[in-house]
Amino acid sequence: MAANIIDRRRINGPQRSVEPLYTHVDAAADPFASGRGDGRALDQVRPIFVKTGPLSAHRSESALSSAAAASGAAFYEQGKIRVSCAVYGPRQGRRSSARMGSFDCDFRYAPFACSWKRRSHVKGADEREISLMLEHAIAPAIRLEAYPKACIDAYVTVIESDGKAATIAAAINCISAALADAGIEMYDSVAACSMGLTGARWVADCAQPEEDAASCSMLIAYMPSADEVTYILQHGKTTPEQTDQAVQTCTNMCARVYAVICRYLQDSLE
Amino acid sequence: MASLILSPAEQDYITQGVERGFRADGRGGLDRREVTLRTNMISQANGSARCRTGYLGAGTDVLVGIKAEVNSWTAGEPEDKGAIVCNVECSPSAAQEFEGRGAEELNVELTQLLDRILGGPQSGIDLGKLCIIPKQAYWVLHVDALVLDVKGSITDTLVWAARAALLAARLPRVVVESVADEDGNMQSEFDVVDDAEDQISLEGADNLPLAVTFSQIGKRYVVDASEQEEAVAQARVTVAVSPQMEICAIQKGAALRGFAPSLLTEILHAARTIAREEFARFKAVFDAANKATAADEPSTGSTFLGEF
Amino acid sequence: MEVDTETQVMDVTARIVTPGSAITSDPGFIRGHGTFGEGPTIYSSVAGVIERINKLVSVRSLKQRYGGEIGDIVVGRITEVAAKRWRVDVNSRQDGVLLLSSINLPGGIQRRKSESDELQMRTFFSEGDLVFAEVQSYFADGALSLHTRSIQYGKLRNGTFVAVFPQLVPRSRTHFHTLPCGVDVVLGVNGYIWISKHVSAAKVEANAEHIYSDKNEPISDEERESIARVANCVQLLNRLYVKITETSIIFAYEESLGHAPKDLLALDVAAELAHSVTGRLRQQS
Numbered sequence: 001m002a003a004n005i006i007d008r009r010r011i012n013g014p015q016r017s018v019e020p021l022y023t024h025v026d027a028a029a030d031p032f033a034s035g036r037g038d039g040r041a042l043d044q045v046r047p048i049f050v051k052t053g054p055l056s057a058h059r060s061e062s063a064l065s066s067a068a069a070a071s072g073a074a075f076y077e078q079g080k081i082r083v084s085c086a087v088y089g090p091r092q093g094r095r096s097s098a099r100m101g102s103f104d105c106d107f108r109y110a111p112f113a114c115s116w117k118r119r120s121h122v123k124g125a126d127e128r129e130i131s132l133m134l135e136h137a138i139a140p141a142i143r144l145e146a147y148p149k150a151c152i153d154a155y156v157t158v159i160e161s162d163g164k165a166a167t168i169a170a171a172i173n174c175i176s177a178a179l180a181d182a183g184i185e186m187y188d189s190v191a192a193c194s195m196g197l198t199g200a201r202w203v204a205d206c207a208q209p210e211e212d213a214a215s216c217s218m219l220i221a222y223m224p225s226a227d228e229v230t231y232i233l234q235h236g237k238t239t240p241e242q243t244d245q246a247v248q249t250c251t252n253m254c255a256r257v258y259a260v261i262c263r264y265l266q267d268s269l270e
Numbered sequence: 271m272a273s274l275i276l277s278p279a280e281q282d283y284i285t286q287g288v289e290r291g292f293r294a295d296g297r298g299g300l301d302r303r304e305v306t307l308r309t310n311m312i313s314q315a316n317g318s319a320r321c322r323t324g325y326l327g328a329g330t331d332v333l334v335g336i337k338a339e340v341n342s343w344t345a346g347e348p349e350d351k352g353a354i355v356c357n358v359e360c361s362p363s364a365a366q367e368f369e370g371r372g373a374e375e376l377n378v379e380l381t382q383l384l385d386r387i388l389g390g391p392q393s394g395i396d397l398g399k400l401c402i403i404p405k406q407a408y409w410v411l412h413v414d415a416l417v418l419d420v421k422g423s424i425t426d427t428l429v430w431a432a433r434a435a436l437l438a439a440r441l442p443r444v445v446v447e448s449v450a451d452e453d454g455n456m457q458s459e460f461d462v463v464d465d466a467e468d469q470i471s472l473e474g475a476d477n478l479p480l481a482v483t484f485s486q487i488g489k490r491y492v493v494d495a496s497e498q499e500e501a502v503a504q505a506r507v508t509v510a511v512s513p514q515m516e517i518c519a520i521q522k523g524a525a526l527r528g529f530a531p532s533l534l535t536e537i538l539h540a541a542r543t544i545a546r547e548e549f550a551r552f553k554a555v556f557d558a559a560n561k562a563t564a565a566d567e568p569s570t571g572s573t574f575l576g577e578f
Numbered sequence: 579m580e581v582d583t584e585t586q587v588m589d590v591t592a593r594i595v596t597p598g599s600a601i602t603s604d605p606g607f608i609r610g611h612g613t614f615g616e617g618p619t620i621y622s623s624v625a626g627v628i629e630r631i632n633k634l635v636s637v638r639s640l641k642q643r644y645g646g647e648i649g650d651i652v653v654g655r656i657t658e659v660a661a662k663r664w665r666v667d668v669n670s671r672q673d674g675v676l677l678l679s680s681i682n683l684p685g686g687i688q689r690r691k692s693e694s695d696e697l698q699m700r701t702f703f704s705e706g707d708l709v710f711a712e713v714q715s716y717f718a719d720g721a722l723s724l725h726t727r728s729i730q731y732g733k734l735r736n737g738t739f740v741a742v743f744p745q746l747v748p749r750s751r752t753h754f755h756t757l758p759c760g761v762d763v764v765l766g767v768n769g770y771i772w773i774s775k776h777v778s779a780a781k782v783e784a785n786a787e788h789i790y791s792d793k794n795e796p797i798s799d800e801e802r803e804s805i806a807r808v809a810n811c812v813q814l815l816n817r818l819y820v821k822i823t824e825t826s827i828i829f830a831y832e833e834s835l836g837h838a839p840k841d842l843l844a845l846d847v848a849a850e851l852a853h854s855v856t857g858r859l860r861q862q863s
Contacts, residue, residue, distance in 0.1 A: 234517065234520035243520070276706050283736070
């Protein structure tokens with residue numbers, strides 16, 4: 001480093017920085033021996049709240065007159081995670097084929113969404129990847145052949161995240177609800193759920209500290225009525241038996257999440 | 271990849287063939303194409319490999335180079351570990367649609383897949399050994415892949431090439447010594463030994479996984495799908511398996527449909543059976559490639575192309 | 579390349595030239611394809627082989643795109659459905675055009691095209707479909723105009739597609755062959771080849787109503803094996819850079835019978851086959 005050239009235009013920090021001190025809580029050999037921190041069972045998903053329609057009531061009044069308003073929107077909470085999603089379309093697509101519509105997804109974290117540091121407002125590589133994952137997870141559910149030449153766009157904003165895999169799962173659930181709100185034809189709603197492997201136990205819907213302690217995470221998106229896994233992602237090492245077990249538990253949990261979302265959609269229609 | 275449009279008759283021919291276990295090029299459902307491998311033909315890299323899956327000099331072709339760099343530690347990073355950073359780029363020489371930003375989506379997908387397989391303890395590489403001085407300096411291994419040609423099944427070829435390159439990679443030795451600074455505090459310092467003869471291979475590289483990608487076509491699935499088969503496939507899932515038959519990563523790719531959970535379980539079991547054969551095949555091909563490299567003259571343009 | 583200015587006569591046969599090399603400075607020669615001239619000297623504009631027909635000197639590039647000629651039999655893939663026409667990828671500089679008025683409509687008899695035909699163009703050919711057609715004429719911009727007005731032309735079914743170098747498929751009297759192994763092969767002059775299960779001509783005619791059907795006939799495993807074997811043989815011939823004709827395909831097929839179709843393209847088997855096939859071809863000629 002060229003330390004002899006002093007930059008006088010900016011305020012210069014010290015040459016060396018010191019890491020802030022943290023008191024480390026010693027994780028016991030089995031952190032879940034006495035249950036989870038928030039008192040949940042190991043296979044219990046955090047409480048879910050869904051609401052369709054625009055975030056602010058003010059916008060909904062102008063929705064009929066303004067073409068710019070989204071066709072469908074949803075807000076989704078799962079514990080501390082808060083995700084909102086707006087769906088536009090089906091509308092004239094730029095790159096869709098004559099046979100089938102296309103589904104595009106844009107996933108963004110709000111700058112203040114993550115616990116560790118402020119996120120840049122420039123789209124990061126991980127956001128781009130998650131956008132793709134969401135497209136892959138949701139597209140099989142949409143009857144794209146019913147929308148030739150059209151495109152459907154979903155814009156997801158994470159207002160607050162708590163556990164990466166759980167946040168992606170929440171985003172999938174949120175898009176599902178928003179698509180239903182937009183009246184887009186689907187084979188089935190997609191419900192998603194994540195788990196983390198800590199020691200030899202699978203723990204459902206990990207919050208950030210739980211996820212940090214986990215050696216492997218599993219995310220599954222599932223269509224319960226159609227009985228199809230639309231997305232699966234395993235990050236980390238497991239034995240084959242553990243994977244089998246995770247697939248089974250996860251699909252079961254997805255079915256439970258699905259029931260919650262469907263109940264809400266039914267209620268909201270009534 | 272999805273730019274190929276086939277006629278309904280071709281699609282039906284491929285689908286029927288897969289369901290009967292007789293694919294368009296005569297292979298069975300779980301048969302793979304020929305693999306060609308060359309290692310360490312890039313002298314500037316710490317390790318490199320080129321892998322091709324296909325027939326008669328054509329096929330999916332991936333080049334991977336490993337570059338090791340010393341990084342200084344900053345707060346928030348693991349204190350006593352090195353890192354592996356992956357990047358995949360699809361060259362426009364592989365396909366017209368990769369020109370400009372056309373390959374961006376595929377690049378992101380493949381980069382993340384490779385990162386998912388190699389970027390953590392699941393890769394089997396001992397990241398602790400890549401630490402030089404805790405909280406001060408560590409090695410970063412940049413795994414950069416270049417997709418030179420695409421004829422279906424990029425992921426498997428990519429992981430083959432990355433595995434071969436990491437196995438072939440050599441790191442310079444590092445000498446760490448304690449020195450007292452002017453205040454009398456003990457400080458650790460290190461020196462990288464600049465000697466081509468005195469280099470070490472990566473600890474734990476033998477445990478690197480291989481990937482098997484399954485494409486569902488009709489009611490059945492195939493491995494090592496050709497370009498045409500990929501155009502017909504309803505769903506695709508990549509499973510990375512370690513030599514100890516543990517599952518290191520699973521990732522589903524872009525697709526029109528999902529998998530039934532029962533089919534997914536079947537695929538996970540098939541993945542291990544195939545991976546066992548794949549590891550044996552890898553060893554044979556890798557050893558042969560090493561022998562060829564050892565026998566060669568110093569790398570020039572022609573040895574780079576070699577049998578490719 | 580040196581030009582022999584002394585005698586001004588050159589042996590312009592069987593010479594390989596690179597772009598920019600002078601071929602001859604004899605003013606008696608006429609410039610053909612692949613050449614350009616400044617003054618009396620003729621230069622090559624491509625890398626290839628010099629060909630001379632009387633006074634006409636041209637250079638044929640070893641690798642080139644298909645340039646159509648009227649009467650060529652081609653295989654093409656529909657890329658776009660437009661107003662009263664389809665655009666067809668024929669491996670040429672521009673997409674070919676198949677006019678709605680240049681196809682046979684179902685029903686066999688010649689009838690006037692109605693508006694309803696225009697509306698249901700996709701039921702005849704849609705994007706991705708493979709057609710077997712003949713080059714009818716050129717458009718003003720050089721695009722090829724195709725037609726399928728014959729019972730043997732039309733939509734291709736029951737098989738698989740292989741693309742080869744166009745210059746390897748010579749123009750001949752017939753481009754539709756039924757091989758002894760019960761496989762039909764359509765050798766498009768543009769390098770697109772269709773290999774399918776044999777369907778007898780009588781059956782084709784009986785099915786005139788269904789010429790635009792997308793349905794395959796049932797194909798047995800044995801037929802699939804033969805098709806796969808022929809397809810792999812064609813790829814092998816392409817790799818060997820050997821003319822792809824009925825004879826060469828049959829030779830390759832016969833030589834390959836000792837191996838399973840899936841092994842044909844493996845390096846060692848392919849090398850062995852290459853040796854025996856080229857040997858037989860040389861013997862024949």
